[in-house]
Amino acid sequence: MVRVPDPPGSNLEHPLTIRIYGDEITIEMDWHHSHFDWPNPFAEDVNHPIWFISALVEERLAVLTCFAGAQLRMSTVLTRQECVDTAFKVKPAEIWLEDVDHFRVRSWHGTLDAEGAY
Numbered sequence: 001m002v003r004v005p006d007p008p009g010s011n012l013e014h015p016l017t018i019r020i021y022g023d024e025i026t027i028e029m030d031w032h033h034s035h036f037d038w039p040n041p042f043a044e045d046v047n048h049p050i051w052f053i054s055a056l057v058e059e060r061l062a063v064l065t066c067f068a069g070a071q072l073r074m075s076t077v078l079t080r081q082e083c084v085d086t087a088f089k090v091k092p093a094e095i096w097l098e099d100v101d102h103f104r105v106r107s108w109h110g111t112l113d114a115e116g117a118y
Contacts, residue, residue: 010106029106031075
């Protein structure tokens with residue numbers, strides 16, 4: 001396991017963490033985690049773990065987390081443009097998320113951070 005220290009100005013709940021389990025890599029940041037096959041021959045692909053890490057630390061991606069009270073309900077990644085467009089501020093329509101009441105967006109340096117209520 002590798003934990004990457006948060007940069008100054010970051011407001012991550014959990015640090016950028018890389019875990020390797022056999023032929024799978026798990027990358028975690030804030031409340032989100034993603035799984036990737038390893039080795040992966042597609043170096044310039046969104047499904048490649050090295051591309052994903054690079055996109056997180058360059059703030060081309062940010063993490064969106066939705067909560068119901070204090071309970072984590074879902075997380076995903078947003079592109080920089082999706083953060084700018086603020087479409088994530090519209091409550092997800094999935095029935096299993098009907099109790100979601102607030103969200104937070106976190107990026108590596110904190111420049112794309114946002115939070116609010118639904």
